[in-house]
Amino acid sequence: MRTVLISFLAAIAASMPAFADDAPEPAAERSALDAEVQSLRRDVVDLNRDLFMLEEDLLFPASTQIAVFVSMDIGTFFALDSVQVKVDDKEVANYLYTERELEALKRGGVHRIWLGNLKAGEHEVVAYFTGQGTHERDYKRGTTLTVEKGVGAKYLELKISDRVRKLQPEFVVRVWE
Amino acid sequence: MLRRILILAALTPCAFAAPVVEEAVPGLPAVKVQDLHYGDVLFYFYQHDHFDALVRLAAYRDQGRLAAHARDSELLRGGLYLSLGQHREAQEIFERILADASTPPEVRDRAWFYLGKVLYAAGVFEESERALRSSSGTLSPELDAERHLLLAQGLMYRQQYDRAIAELEGWQGPRLWLAYGQFNLGVALVRVGQRERGLALLDSVGQIVTEWPELAALRDKANLAIGYAHLQASEPAAARAALDRVRLSGPQASKALLGAGWADAAAKQYEAALLPWEELQGRNLLDSAVQESYLAVPYAYAELGAMAQAVNYYEKAIAAYDAERSRIGESIGAIRSGRLLDAALKAERDGREGWFGQLADVPDSPESRYLYHLLAGHEFQEGLKNYRALEAMSKNLSGWSDSLGAFTDMVETRQTAFEMRLPAADARLATVDVATINGRRDELHARLETAIAERDVEALATEEERGQLDMLAEVEAELALYPGDAAYDDAREKARLARGALLWKLDAAWKVRSWRANRALRDLNASVYDARTRETASSRAREGAPERNAALGARVTQVSPRVATLAVRVDSAKSAQGRHLADIAIEELEAQRQRLDEYSVQARYALATIYDRATANPAPATPQRTP
Numbered sequence: 168m169r170t171v172l173i174s175f176l177a178a179i180a181a182s183m184p185a186f187a188d189d190a191p192e193p194a195a196e197r198s199a200l201d202a203e204v205q206s207l208r209r210d211v212v213d214l215n216r217d218l219f220m221l222e223e224d225l226l227f228p229a230s231t232q233i234a235v236f237v238s239m240d241i242g243t244f245f246a247l248d249s250v251q252v253k254v255d256d257k258e259v260a261n262y263l264y265t266e267r268e269l270e271a272l273k274r275g276g277v278h279r280i281w282l283g284n285l286k287a288g289e290h291e292v293v294a295y296f297t298g299q300g301t302h303e304r305d306y307k308r309g310t311t312l313t314v315e316k317g318v319g320a321k322y323l324e325l326k327i328s329d330r331v332r333k334l335q336p337e338f339v340v341r342v343w344e
Numbered sequence: 345m346l347r348r349i350l351i352l353a354a355l356t357p358c359a360f361a362a363p364v365v366e367e368a369v370p371g372l373p374a375v376k377v378q379d380l381h382y383g384d385v386l387f388y389f390y391q392h393d394h395f396d397a398l399v400r401l402a403a404y405r406d407q408g409r410l411a412a413h414a415r416d417s418e419l420l421r422g423g424l425y426l427s428l429g430q431h432r433e434a435q436e437i438f439e440r441i442l443a444d445a446s447t448p449p450e451v452r453d454r455a456w457f458y459l460g461k462v463l464y465a466a467g468v469f470e471e472s473e474r475a476l477r478s479s480s481g482t483l484s485p486e487l488d489a490e491r492h493l494l495l496a497q498g499l500m501y502r503q504q505y506d507r508a509i510a511e512l513e514g515w516q517g518p519r520l521w522l523a524y525g526q527f528n529l530g531v532a533l534v535r536v537g538q539r540e541r542g543l544a545l546l547d548s549v550g551q552i553v554t555e556w557p558e559l560a561a562l563r564d565k566a567n568l569a570i571g572y573a574h575l576q577a578s579e580p581a582a583a584r585a586a587l588d589r590v591r592l593s594g595p596q597a598s599k600a601l602l603g604a605g606w607a608d609a610a611a612k613q614y615e616a617a618l619l620p621w622e623e624l625q626g627r628n629l630l631d632s633a634v635q636e637s638y639l640a641v642p643y644a645y646a647e648l649g650a651m652a653q654a655v656n657y658y659e660k661a662i663a664a665y666d667a668e669r670s671r672i673g674e675s676i677g678a679i680r681s682g683r684l685l686d687a688a689l690k691a692e693r694d695g696r697e698g699w700f701g702q703l704a705d706v707p708d709s710p711e712s713r714y715l716y717h718l719l720a721g722h723e724f725q726e727g728l729k730n731y732r733a734l735e736a737m738s739k740n741l742s743g744w745s746d747s748l749g750a751f752t753d754m755v756e757t758r759q760t761a762f763e764m765r766l767p768a769a770d771a772r773l774a775t776v777d778v779a780t781i782n783g784r785r786d787e788l789h790a791r792l793e794t795a796i797a798e799r800d801v802e803a804l805a806t807e808e809e810r811g812q813l814d815m816l817a818e819v820e821a822e823l824a825l826y827p828g829d830a831a832y833d834d835a836r837e838k839a840r841l842a843r844g845a846l847l848w849k850l851d852a853a854w855k856v857r858s859w860r861a862n863r864a865l866r867d868l869n870a871s872v873y874d875a876r877t878r879e880t881a882s883s884r885a886r887e888g889a890p891e892r893n894a895a896l897g898a899r900v901t902q903v904s905p906r907v908a909t910l911a912v913r914v915d916s917a918k919s920a921q922g923r924h925l926a927d928i929a930i931e932e933l934e935a936q937r938q939r940l941d942e943y944s945v946q947a948r949y950a951l952a953t954i955y956d957r958a959t960a961n962p963a964p965a966t967p968q969r970t971p
Binding site for chain 2: 198200201203204205207208209210211212213214215216217218219220221222223224225226228230234236238267268270271272274275276277278279287318322324343
């Protein structure tokens with residue numbers, strides 16, 4: 168029995184994290200492999216940054232670039248499902264949001280729903296918001312804006328906010344230069 | 345001494361649960377987004393997509409699109425590097441923020457906090473403490489709670505329990521953090537000899553009512569620690585009560601079952617002890633508690649005098665140990681062939697509870713059989729995290745490698761299309777003479793100014809009125825040929841009246857016409873400006889297009905070797921990491937095999953002892969018990 172108890176105690180002691188095991192590893196003891204992974208990760212982040220900018224410069228030059236963003240302020244009176252964007256009567260984006268994405272929007276994240284190119288001049292942008300309004304009723308609302316596209320990049324924000332006095336959602340389009 | 349080892353092992357200060365640690369920048373203050381692109385970064389950050397968030401943040405920062413959030417975005421960048429385990433980059437960023445004298449106090453506080461966290465993660469506890477203590481006052485309750493716990497844990501790692509107690513005693517924070525604080529305070533109190541106070545605190549954690557998995561795991565850990573402490577003090581009833589509170593499905597379940605059996609055995613309740621121990625026998629034999637139960641069950645039968653069952657169970661233990669040793673051998677073979685990593689990558693690891701739950705369904709194949717056991721090891725987990733990161737990098741680089749081919753084609757196609765369209769565009773541009781239009785506009789402007797200055801009503805006459813004025817002038821010129829001839833007096837009078845009527849009409853319309861003329865000129869100015877702008881833009885585009893295409897082509901050419909070089913490095917590191925993981929796994933499984941060998945020897949020895957006793961003192965009959 169004594170042997171059993173000894174091995175029991177030793178096994179338990181070995182199976183539970185020892186005090187030092189939970190401590191962060193001192194920097195000097197990190198292996199060369201860890202250091203290489205760290206270095207690679209930094210280089211890959213830098214490379215992705217450069218490629219992200221290159222891709223944008225190549226596909227969406229500033230002279231023709233237009234971006235449409237979706238943001239949400241509180242969202243008590245409207246549970247968003249999807250957003251459709253049409254430019255000059257042509258659908259350019261139709262996005263169905265996941266729970267995780269909606270949570271990110273509610274916390275202040277802004278979703279770039281469309282990045283594209285438009286010629287200089289006047290264009291009509293229409294956005295349709297689909298979801299559920301108060302009392303879980305299906306709700307679809309559209310909002311239209313005529314945009315004058317100049318030579319620089321143009322940014323539009325489709326903002327969903329609460330109109331507290333009317334207990335209704337409000338859909339606002341804001342133009343950023 | 346052994347009981348001391350047990351209690352020390354059980355009373356390990358509880359590090360923050362994995363999901364909270366991975367959220368490197370919790371409680372980021374609510375931000376009113378003033379740059380849409382900063383909001384775009386937050387959209388990825390809030391979804392825990394830290395890599396994409398960091399890439400976008402770095403790109404937008406270089407593009408100058410985050411001006412309104414310069415400091416917040418730097419803090420976030422440091423936090424993102426921290427969450428990706430890039431401690432050096434994170435530290436550099438926080439130190440830079442702190443070195444800037446214009447950094448506002450609330451940003452400074454957060455930078456100190458994150459710097460403290462980086463240093464803590466690097467194991468530099470004294471410097472970490474200095475940084476954490478420099479940060480106070482303006483932190484959010486969540487960050488301040490984490491700061492307190494980091495301070496206390498750093499002190500406990502340095503075995504400065506009295507200071508850790510001072511840090512945690514009387515401290516109040518959000519519920520989850522408070523529970524961790526109480527657990528660690530309880531551990532620290534036990535470590536300095538204040539057993540009763542420490543156990544009382546652990547007991548309060550052990551009785552938390554919650555459905556939150558993280559808190560439930562902490563509750564299990566507290567109950568296990570209390571159970572072992574009471575076992576050590578020969579208080580089996582109290583030990584049993586605490587161990588009974590541990591969930592049967594959690595990571596601590598088998599240790600709790602084993603302890604519960606020992607508590608019953610200590611109270612001479614061997615039949616009761618059999619219940620938890622036999623429950624353990626259906627579980628994974630790599631678990632040390634399960635291994636132990638194979639020896640504990642026959643021991644209980646022997647204590648009950650049921651020698652036949654004891655013999656049966658010892659034989660069963662020997663067979664189980666041998667079978668498991670053979671299965672370990674198979675698994676080692678599978679691991680050597682590289683199949684372990686594929687199985688491991690399939691297991692999600694969003695925190696201990698996450699993978700623990702999912703691994704219950706892992707198939708019983710040689711490569712995946714011991715995943716749960718291996719993933720419980722810190723070194724293997726960290727190594728697998730690296731391997732997974734390398735796998736993601738490899739896919740990322742492969743994607744870019746494909747895109748770069750398309751980019752090259754795109755630049756070439758664009759240049760070809762430009763060259764094809766150039767003659768037609770040049771011809772069209774040649775037909776537009778904005779300079780002449782500009783000159784004519786200037787002349788018109790001067791004429792209108794003079795007319796307005798001199799109130800020249802005729803200058804704003806319509807075409808019809810202009811015809812009438814010309815006709816009158818001709819009539820008057822004809823009449824002037826006969827100055828003294830009375831026969832034309834009537835005609836002269838009519839011409840005078842007609843001119844007077846026309847001038848009166850022009851004068852009456854002057855105000856409206858001059859306003860309209862000014863407005864028309866303004867519209868003309870705008871149109872001429874547009875034409876000039878477009879001409880300039882067209883010329884610039886025409887002249888700049890080849891240069892821009894060449895620059896884009898050069899960027900694609902420059903970046904391609906970087907992608908290729910990194911891909912080679914990533915593949916090489918991935919292979920090395922894979923080998924490293926296999927080595928850890930094999931080493932661990934070999935140790936297990938050796939331990940099973942030792943248990944097997946113990947079982948054989950116990951069996952031989954029973955046989956020896958039976959031979960030396962043959963008994964007429966051994967009481968049989970139903971297992």
